[in-house]
Amino acid sequence: MLKSIMSFSVSNIVNLFIGLFTVVVLTRVFSPEVYGVVNIFNTTVATGLSILYMGLDSSYIRFYNEPPINDSNKDLGTKLLLCCLIITFICALIFSIFFHKEFAYCFFGFENRIIVIMIFVSICAQLILRFLNIKYRMDFNIKQFTIQSVLTQIISKLFIVLAALLSFTINGVVSFSACSILAFSLLHIYVQRKMFFSFKNINNFEDYRKVFLFATFSAPLPVCMNVNISLTQQIITHLLDVSSVGVYSSAGYFSSILGALQGGFTTYWAAYMYRNYKYKQNEIKQVNEYLLLCIIVVFACMILGRDVIYLLIGSDYHESKDFFSLVLSYPIFMLAAETTSYGISIMNKMQYFFACFIVSICINLWMTYTLIPIVGLKGAAVASFVSGVFLYISRTIIGQRLYNSISDIKVTIIDNIIIILMALIPSVFSDVLSNVFVPLLLVMALIINKERIFCIKNKLIGLIKLLLNISAKG
Numbered sequence: 001m002l003k004s005i006m007s008f009s010v011s012n013i014v015n016l017f018i019g020l021f022t023v024v025v026l027t028r029v030f031s032p033e034v035y036g037v038v039n040i041f042n043t044t045v046a047t048g049l050s051i052l053y054m055g056l057d058s059s060y061i062r063f064y065n066e067p068p069i070n071d072s073n074k075d076l077g078t079k080l081l082l083c084c085l086i087i088t089f090i091c092a093l094i095f096s097i098f099f100h101k102e103f104a105y106c107f108f109g110f111e112n113r114i115i116v117i118m119i120f121v122s123i124c125a126q127l128i129l130r131f132l133n134i135k136y137r138m139d140f141n142i143k144q145f146t147i148q149s150v151l152t153q154i155i156s157k158l159f160i161v162l163a164a165l166l167s168f169t170i171n172g173v174v175s176f177s178a179c180s181i182l183a184f185s186l187l188h189i190y191v192q193r194k195m196f197f198s199f200k201n202i203n204n205f206e207d208y209r210k211v212f213l214f215a216t217f218s219a220p221l222p223v224c225m226n227v228n229i230s231l232t233q234q235i236i237t238h239l240l241d242v243s244s245v246g247v248y249s250s251a252g253y254f255s256s257i258l259g260a261l262q263g264g265f266t267t268y269w270a271a272y273m274y275r276n277y278k279y280k281q282n283e284i285k286q287v288n289e290y291l292l293l294c295i296i297v298v299f300a301c302m303i304l305g306r307d308v309i310y311l312l313i314g315s316d317y318h319e320s321k322d323f324f325s326l327v328l329s330y331p332i333f334m335l336a337a338e339t340t341s342y343g344i345s346i347m348n349k350m351q352y353f354f355a356c357f358i359v360s361i362c363i364n365l366w367m368t369y370t371l372i373p374i375v376g377l378k379g380a381a382v383a384s385f386v387s388g389v390f391l392y393i394s395r396t397i398i399g400q401r402l403y404n405s406i407s408d409i410k411v412t413i414i415d416n417i418i419i420i421l422m423a424l425i426p427s428v429f430s431d432v433l434s435n436v437f438v439p440l441l442l443v444m445a446l447i448i449n450k451e452r453i454f455c456i457k458n459k460l461i462g463l464i465k466l467l468l469n470i471s472a473k474g
Contacts, residue, residue, distance in 0.1 A: 038160060041115065041174050045122045047223070049130075052088045052123060055219030056080040057130055059211045062345055064138045065275050068207035073138070074198035079205070081131040088127060092120035114171045118178040125182040126156075132188050135196050138271050145267075148188065155180050210348055217350030221357055228361045232368055236380055239372045247319050248327075248377055265291070266338055273342050277403065285407035288339040290456075292415040293449045295332055299422050300442040302328065304435060306426070322427055323381035329423035330388035336416070341395035343403030352398045360391040378427065385423055392416075411448055418445050 060080050067076040095103050100113040108115065129152055136145035159180045163173040189197075236244050269287075277284065302309065303325055310321055320327070344353045364387035371379025399405070406412050418441050425441075426434045446453060 038170070038173065041119065044119055045126070048119060048123045049126055050222035050225075051219075052084060052091070052127065053130070053219065053222070054084060054087065055215030055217070055221075056084055056211075057134060058218035058345075059215040060131060060134055061138065061270055062214055062274060062348075063211055064134070068205075068211060070204065070206065071201055072198060074196060075201050076211070077131055077135060078197050078199060079202065079208075080211075081128065082202075084127050084131075085124060088120065088124055092117070092124075096120065112171070115174055118174045121182050122174075122178040125178070125185040126152075128185040128189060129181075132185075132192050132196060135192065137267060138274075140271060151184065152181070155184050214345075214348050214350055217354045220354060224357060224361060228364060231365055232380060232384075235365065235368050236372065236377070239369070240377065244377050248380055266335070269338050273346070277342070277346055281404070282407075284339075284405050288406050289408055289411055289415070289449065290452055291339050292336060292412065292419070293445065293452055295336060296415060296418055296422070296442065296445045299325075299328070299332060299419060300438050303422060303426055303438050307431075319377065323378045325423045325426045326378075326381035326385040329419070330384045332419065332423075333388040333392035336419070337392050337395045337399075339405055340392075340412075341399035342405065343399040343401065344395065347402040349398075349402060353395060356391055356394040356398070359394070360387045363387045363390055381427070389420065414448055415445060 057080075060077055063076060064073045067073050071079075096113065096117050100116045101111050103116050104110060104112045129148070133145060133148055133152075136148060156177065160173060160177050163176040233248075236248055273284065306321055306324065310318055341353070344350060364383045367383035367386060368380045371382055373379075375382070422438055422441055425437050429437065
């Protein structure tokens with residue numbers, strides 16, 4: 001399992017470095033105005049994707065191993081992808097022909113039909129690649145999954161860099177990027193045509209009610225995530241200023257580092273859970289405590305190494321050091337919920353997840369608006385922390401009632417208390433006291449999880465012996 005998780009992480013880690021390289025180059029080649037348009041273009045595409053997936057990509061993952069009656073997973077994937085593409089094509093025609101002026105002015109502040117068309121070209125291409133990539137993921141075809149994911153990131157980001165170096169106009173940059181990713185998607189349609197597509201039951205949607213119902217409650221989630229981030233930034237801007245948004249967002253940089261590490265686990269775990277939840281419940285239960293232990297170790301290292309980490313960003317943004325652990329706690333609890341909340345999706349009760357998420361957003365926005373006038377920018381971080389804790393607890397309680405995936409509830413509670421304390425300590429105490437309390441909490445976690453540490457040690461020793469034997473034979 002560990003080998004598979006690490007293998008699935010490769011594309012996320014590569015994506016992190018590609019993103020950093022892209023930012024370094026583009027901020028030196030493009031003027032701020034052009035770079036802003038490129039970012040708005042990418043954000044608009046991402047938001048459009050979150051809407052036009054319509055939750056059907058989540059349904060494809062959920063029902064891949066349990067497709068509707070008389071259908072294979074190939075039939076399921078073909079039908080869901082075609083539904084997305086048909087709706088996207090209709091939207092493209094409407095906005096490109098009738099509302100391109102309003103659309104462009106709304107997002108970019110100027111009229112440009114080409115940019116509007118290229119937005120939908122990019123959305124179509126990435127829709128196709130999303131479903132084709134899920135196919136590799138659910139088949140545990142790690143090699144092809146990684147190659148496709150990495151090449152997608154290279155084309156979508158580095159081709160913008162190439163267009164910039166060739167001194168293209170903004171129309172040329174977005175067209176070059178969108179058409180390149182479209183060509184790549186068409187290439188993979190050809191490559192995966194036999195393993196993905198099936199049109200024999202294309203008009204039969206018998207037993208698809210559960211598929212579309214699951215999608216209905218999954219679809220709003222990515223849209224709400226984007227709205228939550230946007231509204232938080234607007235509140236900070238309104239109550240403080242635009243520069244404060246930059247300072248607050250700098251703490252999110254470390255979330256991207258964590259995201260590169262957690263991406264492999266979440267990618268692997270979804271496929272593993274949906275394939276094995278009926279037959280390997282005992283093995284699944286063991287993973288929860290291992291994941292929490294890994295989170296505690298990584299979180300502690302990031303807190304203790306914050307002075308070194310902050311050398312990567314400018315001194316104007318170092319104010320966020322006082323609360324970066326609070327901001328970081330939200331994605332950490334999202335990761336922790338991966339092993340405790342899958343009962344919601346397994347039992348097709350996504351309406352519960354949606355309700356939890358809506359309440360979490362309301363908590364975040366209300367607390368942000370209330371606390372910023374009192375404690376400044378740290379108030380937004382506290383709001384993010386509280387909403388993250390609520391979302392984890394609510395999802396876990398509901399998820400465990402639907403599907404038990406925790407082997408030791410006492411250890412799980414203690415581990416989560418340790419994570420909460422680690423998030424709070426750096427924002428409350430001085431650096432000196434933080435450097436004392438955080439290692440103590442880490443030692444406590446290691447003692448509580450001594451059985452898991454012993455097991456990890458034995459596995460590492462076995463792996464080293466295996467490698468040595470292979471080396472000796474070679």
